[in-house]
Amino acid sequence: MTQTQQFKRFLSLDILRGLTVASMITVNNPGSWGEPTFAPLRHAAWDGCTPTDLVFPFFLFCVGASIWFAYRKSNHELTTPAVTKILKRGLLIFLVGHLVGYYPFYRFGDIAPEQSWLGCLCSIVQILGLGLSIGSMVWFSNQKKSEELDPDYKRRRAWAWTLLGVGLVLAILPFPLLLGTPLKSLSSWRILGVFPRIAICFTVGALLALWLKTYKRISIALVLILAVYWIVSAMFGDFTLEGNLARTIDLAILGDAHMYHGEGIAFDPEGLWSTLPAVGTVLLGYMSGKLMGESTEDVKRNIITLAAVGGLLITLGLIMNPYFPINKKLWSSSYVLYAGGLAMQVWALFAFLIDVRKKTKWTTFFAVFGTNALFTYCLSTFFVKVWGQSWFRVPMDGGERKMTVFSAWFTTLKEVMPVELASFLCALSLVALCWLVALPLYKRKIYIKL
Template sequence: MWRRVQDHLSGIMAQCNPDRSLAIDVFRGITITGMILVNNPGSWDHVYAPLLHAKWHGWTPTDLIFPFFIFIVGLSAAFAAASQNKIQGTTAPNRTAQLKTAAIRSAKLFGLGLFLAIFYYDFQASNYSWFTERIENIRILGVLQRIALVFFCMTLLRLYASRTVEYAACVFLLALYTFCMAFTPYPLPTGGTGVGGWAFGENFTAYIDALILGSAHSYYANATPFPFDPEGIFSTLPAIVTGMLGLFTGRFLLAEKNAIARLKRLIPAGILLTLLGLVLDPVIPINKALWTPSYVLLTAGLAVLSLAFCIYLLDIRKTQRWSAPFIVFGANAIAFYMFSAVAARILTMIPVGETSLHALLYSKVFMPLFGPLNGSLAFALAFLALSYGAMYAMYKRKIFWKV
């Protein structure tokens, strides 16, 4: 059995494209694997604390996953841009063509996010109105939608701004966000004026979401005084900086090919960014839902350190076989995300008596075998194994879904 597993892993490694960065592919695979793991417990009532988001201020390992993915979007954009510029050049017509390609890709990602928002039906509720719940009250923003917006804004900066302007834009976005959150007044629905603050539902970004999206189209529809979305409109500005920091890191990797030299720059940079985020925390709290500047710095720093660790293991120590499953997941990250999201919804939608297939599998199979907490985790791991089968089938046939 172990020999077959080793042969399986070796076969995956043999298919790797030597021209691609193994560390980035594995980092992407680990990140998307973590995202699917934390999104699919057997029961949300029984989840280990590190696999849950922080309730508001603060952070857990789970709060690192989404910014890591956006950071990796920036990393990948740097390599893709270098390839495009090598083939097409950087003249104005080619910049326009690249922007058009980016716009189409962003629209597809945004559309996939909207598809997931409407892909649900409650078969157990006799009076369920899919049109009312999923169309009239559609959640407009979400994970894929934020990735789409960040990717497009990054492309604009990459194509039409100088390096100096890019750096200045990142500083400006974080400063603007901080100033508006701390000092910009906004009217309260109960009368009076709110100014500053980072409270749940009572802050400037929540005010913007309530003004534009309204409660019907926000994730936290019942937040007071303002409903808002954790992937909201104004909080996307600092998320752009997360992507840009990934882009800057990707450019550095392109310029520096020596693995040891890479670590000598990445490790100090990662430590500095992490410490800056922690130092800012008492003044600007680390908060994922608000994507605060301290959160941007902390998560970017930890992303850089995580990438450095991957480079150390894969490129310097040449310890690579363990990474094979993550290569499979990372090679089709968006397909993996979509497959898992659709499959999870289907398990929840299929009625079995007075419950769902998801709840039945957890309560009748996983919980009796492993207990409530471990059973919930075992369900998530089994879901990952199922997803791996589908993603490996695509990988083996060299099917790579590019949005």
């Protein structure tokens, strides 16, 4: 096997990751959270599992698989440079997550009605800033060592840094402060969330996997993680919303004000204690990546093995369900096995279609997302937040109604179709917009990595 063959991208994994990211954008951005949506696009109320509940574990599974492929060149050794790289990337993902979450830094809803024009102005300026920033990052990502010998390289690099700086200033410029709009308070800022969980699971999962190395050791660690989580959770709490141990720990360490309140009380589905079994999802992904990538001599055998193990894990998860229910919000041990098994089987299916049968004509759409996964997910969040502050007043029902760009689009759609379909198409519109931005990067093989 040549060096090029050994380290080529695994297309079926890119497609699985891309499908997952597109699904994350879809389920996280309905037309309106207060309106009905299709049942598969909603999370289970508590116990149980819908297709939406599979999106996040599928992403963490892909994170685990990607770890194996990312450290092939270092022979999966836990060296000092590898540890440094893992810690830096984990910290970067954590910080970017909070930057995205806190953006746009000020409470735009407090602005006076007569100054609503400021929202549209802010949006135009920030979109311009985002465009300059993204363009500069793309330029830096696309540079090769050989180009540094070019006499004009330093001049172009200086321009790129200048544009990046200007873009960031325009993107985050809190000029509403000039009109008395207050900054968001950190006293009630949610500490954890999707990005912090990704960061923690990536860091801990990568360090564990590279340290343990073998299937046997990683499997033992996985069993211990799931067993300890189950036993300790049962000993010091129950599996209800109010009485679970994860909530108790988060209240004690994070505090009520810094937790998610979407369930009506302080409960964080991405809390501290429930992050432990989520690391197990990353380990399942790592072992799957090891299986698929370590020996490419018999791809069909690897696919059959992956699908069989996935079926076994699904069965084990269902057997455990009556005792520790499949529950995404608790990230229960049965949920880890059930969702991980399904991820294995979907990857096995994609690998068979793409890597064995070479059916790749349908893959481009998802490959665009899969090759720049975190970038496109961040981009979707920025788009929604920028649109969310672009509000204006429109006459409606004998009065006026405050609307944003996104809510206006949703309102227009639901006038001509069922509300569930309008909500779904609203989300797909955002997916399409992010895809159009990421498409040129994919065509030029530019991969923006955090």
